[in-house]
Amino acid sequence: MDSFKQFDTLDVSEFEKEVFDLPEHGQNYFEIMYILNGSGTHSLNGHKMDYAAGSVFLISPGDRHTFLIASRTHFFAIKYTEGYALFWERRGMPNVAKYTDRMMANKFLKERQLQFSDIAGRALAGVIANIRAYEPRSALSSSLFIFHQFQSILSLIMEQQGDFMEQEIPQKVTVNEVLHYIHRNIYLPDKLKAKKLAAHFHVSENYFGTFFKKHFHIGFKEYIDRVRYPLIKRRIDSGELRMKEIAAEFGFSDTSHLFVFRKRMEQ
Known part of the structure; x- marks a missing residue:
């Protein structure tokens, strides 16, 4: 299985595809994938979830995933390492790594279609639009504005998926834990x-x-x-x-x- 690597603490990318030409793969970074438009299926760790415009998926190091596109899809990906959360903790923002780790390790969140109310969905679309419009892209990782947009995405997910956030999953030593130790x-x-x-x-x-x-x-x-x-x-x-x-x-x-x-x- 291919394994993709990113060493910048934060990166964003967007692309449109009619066929997802990447094989099932793993990665060393966390990823929030937002579907701007299109439809198809996301496969994560063997779990298949349909997607449409406004769908959100969470991917962590140690996961394996790919997409099967049904109609041309416009993807928007926020990719970050644990170093991003720790960068802001060192600047006085407490518990960022704690909450991102907890969310991204939660199988109940990752292996299902996340549901948002109409109001929350519009708010999320607005946050994504703010990130897409931000310039210069080279300053993303150190931008306080972008950090607050990132926090807003996490907050919307927590707010809408509260019942699932309460479920704790026993963990053995994992790739996530190794990465957590390294970046910490x-x-x-x-x-x-x-x-x-x-x-x-x-x-x-x-x-x-x-x-x-x-x-x-x-x-x-x-x-x-x-x-x-x-x-x-x-x-x-x-x-x-x-x-x-x-x-x-x-x-x-x-x-x-x-x-x-x-x-x-x-x-």
């Missing part, structure tokens, strides 16, 4: 060693390495580097911090090691 500790390099994660999840280091490679189709160290690099690049491009401060924030012993890392990632 992305600024703590000592905790981002395979040995530390193996101990945290009570497995051997060899088992953890095999598990990670199997599910992410990439080595653990390379994955960590590719998550850290966009965060570091954003700090450098903003000019708000000195290189010494950026190096310290991300656990580099000095700026020379940061320069070497940056050069290697940009090759």
Whole structure:
């Protein structure tokens, strides 16, 4: 099964298709898929759900999904990593990761057609329109306006699906939990060693390495580097911090090691 990867904390895309040409696949990011128009079927983890204009689907790392299009469909996708929620928590927005994790891990929400009242459906369509209209797209992940639109989508889902949000599902160690640990500790390099994660999840280091490679189709160290690099690049491009401060924030012993890392990632 194909596995798609995204290392930017937030990205949006929209596209129209008569045939969905992507095979059933997994991904390392969370996704809120909104149907602008069209009809067909969404298959998620073997569950098939019909869709039409206004339908919403939630996809998490570890899920597998694809679409079967019945009539030409205009898709709008909001794709984000856990680093997006943590970025805003570091800026004083509490419990963002907690609520997004809870929602996106809830099988009762993901494996069914979400229902919205007419009023809520119009409100959701308005929020999606705000995101589509926002410029520049390159500033999405750091935009407070876009963050509040994102929060509005989550709030509408919670408000309309409250009964399902109350159902707790026992979880074993999952891809989601591994990603949660990585993004929660992305600024703590000592905790981002395979040995530390193996101990945290009570497995051997060899088992953890095999598990990670199997599910992410990439080595653990390379994955960590590719998550850290966009965060570091954003700090450098903003000019708000000195290189010494950026190096310290991300656990580099000095700026020379940061320069070497940056050069290697940009090759």
